[in-house]
Amino acid sequence: MQTDLIQTSLLILVLSVLAWPFGRYLARVYRGEPVWSDFLRPFERLIFKLSGVNAETSLNVAQNMKAMLRINLIFFVWAFVLLLFQGNIPLLNPDGVPGMTVHQSFHTAVSFLTNTNLQHYSGETGAAYLAQMLVFTFLQFVSAGTGMAAAVLIWQSIRSQRTSDLGNFYHYLMLSITRILLPLALVTGFVLLLNGVPATLEGAGIAHTLEGEVQTVARGPVASMVAIKQLGTNGGGFFGSNSTHPLENPNVVTNIVEWMSILFLPMAMVFGFGYFTGKRKFARILFAVMMAGFLMLFLPTLYLEGQGTNEIAAMGISQSTGNMEGKEVRFGPGLSSLWAVATTCTSNGSVNAMHDSFQSLSGTFLLLGMMVNAFFGGVGVGFINMYVFVILAVFISGLMVGRTPELWGKKLESGEIKLAALVFLMHPFLILGFTAVASGIAARDPAMGVMDGGQGLNWLNNPGFHGFTEMLYEFTSSAANNGSGFEGLGDNTVFWNLTTGLVILLSRFIPIVIPLMIAGYLAHKKSTPAGPGNLQVESRAFGLVLWFVILILSALAFFPALALGPLAGHFS
């Protein structure tokens, strides 16, 4: 327990220290200042030239949003068609994986397009190498890039005074991929490769065990995908069991590298914001608020997982190493808790242990991480979610200092508040609303015969509080664009594919589009110079307000659901 605490604290500290200078590099890249990676510029120009995209002109908010939606639509069609027909394409499919059904293709395409990577298929049997590389790995780069580029548009709106030009979305997207994600993924992928993660185009291997049995060992271009799945807060693994699989995450070294890759960019983006806009003090406050939230979720989880469960203790089994059910022996409760909280806070969604087997109460913290979705959050989008919380916090606390609330001198009025409230509303609306629909149907028709013509017989493996938590988790994971599964759901059915697909889509694009609109409004407004009577967001008092606003708003919306799920499970 104590070793775990020291070890994990040290890891968090080291990572924060590494992320800081990288934030500076991020800012330089996006600001167009000279950096070492400038040698890639001709390559970028070539791609733009070939695709006919004009990435030079500065666009306003509406044009940038259109650009983002247009390119994402193209990505979607690409992914959907390839998944549907992967079985018919005699290329890069050594194991002869068949095409996906229409609803599964839709769900999977949406899921990877949106940086969610909720997987209702298993990589070993459900995805050809073609899909793994040209759909999943590709989308893992561009979806992360989309989030980062959207965040940079907001940074630009904060940095500029009274202008509608925010730069060019395509340009930022390209830089995110070529200058940030690709180099990092190359380094990470290489480390994984050295530690035994496969990178091959050969089909599944056949192993003859000592007992004389024959085993089929799935493999493929794994290392490249695992690197970007972690770095881009994607989370979709090559194999069904994600980073618990020994070929995705063979040892403690790869585990630490992969864990660091989860949080590295979300952390660096906060510092990057500070360097890009010159609001470095505020960036530090944001980092502190996010870190406080992260620790608030992590420390109790670490403690709980360090304890055994009563059920197993009742069987007379020693649990001196903590709650090991569903955990990998090579990682143990400490590194598993650290990973679980990181992956849920950041909308990554990869797992190195089964969240379903965590203590009930730990499940509460994992859910809360996704319900808040801004304690670091997904690359780019985590910052955008935090931006909305900042606006709500400024509005409430700004009134209390006796002025019309202002964010960096720009007045927050009903237009901005309406939009911010809409984003804030949408998250609980989708999670609670869809969980209510699912549990309402399940309460009447446990076999789900109505929805899936009887095929969903195993759609819910657990009744009661735990079954409820599984549904709540599935929709929370979708709405947070997280993609981790609590598991225990038979989720590849029409119902789950369509409902979660819809939730994923809405919760990806609305929380990007609306904050961009707010940023556009604010960029146009006159800025009042700061004086002693103006609320400074760069103050500790405001950091405290922000933290409380996030906690209280999230807790208030989700407390009853948590009480019925993990809390009831824990206390019963």
Next chain:
Amino acid sequence: MASLFESAVLKEALFYSLKKFDPRVLFRNPVMFTVEIGAVVMTIVSVAGALGNAAAGETVGYNVSISVWLWLTVWFANFAEALAEARGKAQASSLRKTRQNTPARKLLPDGTETSFSSVDLRPGDRFVVEVGELIAADGEVVEGMAFVDESAITGESAPVIREVGGDKSGVTGGTRVISDRIVVAVTAAPGDSFLDKMIALVEGASRKKSPNEIALSLLLTAFTMVFLLVILALQPFAAFVGTELSIAALISLFICLIPTTIGALLSAIGIAGMDRALKAHVIAKSGKAVELAGDVDTLLLDKTGTITLGNRRATAFFPVEGVSPDDFAAVALAASLADTTPEGQSIVVLAQQANARILAAAGTGRTISFTAETRSSGIDLPDGQRIRKGASDSIRDLVQRAGHSFPAEATRKIQEISSNGGTPLVLSVNEQVQGVIQLQDVIKPGISQRFDRLRKMGVKTVMITGDNPLTAQYIAREAGVDDFIAEARPEDKMNYIRKEQAEGKLVAMMGDGTNDAPALAQADIGVAMNSGTQAAKEAANMVDLDNEPTKLLEVIEIGKQMLITRGALTTFSIANDVAKYFAIVPALFAISIPGLNVLNIMHLDSPQSAILSALVFNAVIIPLLLPLALRGITYRPIGAEALLTRNLLVYGLGGILTPFIGIKLIDLFLQLF
């Protein structure tokens, strides 16, 4: 002023609070409208229960109690708004009483007069007012000059001069002429005058929500929708895990969670703010103007009458070498005895303080009046002494023409006085310089503390003066203003305002003259003196009935108070929810999920009393906070961060803790029955 709960006001509020149950009225307030719907549903459930359809575990008495407390919640909110309105109306009507149905003598174009009632006067009409008569309507003096007693409006007993032309031509309906005769041209239709506008602002029906209020209402509506969803989703959640939830419990939880405290008090806060402005004798043309005043970054003030006491006064005598102070004072006194200007009189006062000798009997000697040519005045005494005082260059001329020299010592003194913002007067006897008299602007006592307070609020003060830059700088430093516009012309004020606005600042200005009108209109907040011209009053957003230039300070504080009160009560309201969850959620599932009783950290007696206690707390907190909402939370100019920390501790932390204590106490009380 009427006390908070004066009986007549209270009675009116009671009456109107009942009328506000009308859903068409309540619809304007989404939060309370939702509570009313909840109350209706709960009443139906109670009636059904009484008819034998009660859900398991619920008594009729329990259901009825819940219904009653829901209705009380709505009523408390209605009452809060009605009381704020009633107080505002009482305040306004005491001002209005003076102006109803005043008989007027209307002047026809042919010069004849007819008797007319004030309510029939229209803009452009002219009427005559003579000694002892009331002025029938707001207007502008177009003929004559009179002393007017404006005490009915301002409470100030000293009569004021109102005359044609210039900056003192505006008269207000309901004030009384106490000398002479004036002809007044009506500028506002009776229903349209400033006071009527103000009365409309405190009456709920025509009250427009201010921008901040709209934004906050939106946020509160969003919260209400989140909680509606939480409650609606709870039913299928519970069905899945196999427990039953009663409608009484769900509705109670819902009403407790939505921000009823701020929802109930929101409009009362706005109305009370307008009422406080009215009490300060400031008539605002819109609620937005008062609220906007809280955002003021830059404040432009006239020097004269605002920062200084109107006129320059003699403050020191500086005799040259060889002239004794006693002699100098005596000469100064003699030179000024016949001088009736305020400056002259101030020299007399200063000389008398120095016990100056009287050099000649009154009436003897030949008084030399001030002329534009000589630019000096004085007296020729019977003994032949020729005493003169005047501007330094005029006396220098006089002295040098007589062949005497102008002492270097005096020149030095003159420069010193000028650079300190004073005006030097030189005194000579028989064309020989005796010394220098220092005239200075006297800064109003206490003014620099007020500017200090403004600075701490983050408001920059700017003095407008016709003085030269040197004098202006001195006074600006002495009074503690941040900036000044010297030798100001009307367009200078305008340019200054525009420059500040271009920097994103919100500018307020006080003014009274016609030439102030464009600047008043350009400023974000323009406050006109009631004594000012009609043009100035039309251009401004507010009219100050007391003609007290520093009044804007109070308005700024009122604006800030309104915002702080709203923010603080919103924070309080939301923070309350934490405790309410701990009370109600374990109660909801007390039977089906007994394990959740660990969340019952208040150890409430029974599920039913837990729910009822939370509901009662939620209702009674409204009237308990009503006095605070009406009075407004005090603004302290201690800097934004300190103020935020302070209000967070009181209303945020207080908002979390108070209901834990309150609900527990109510629960203990309920156990007595």
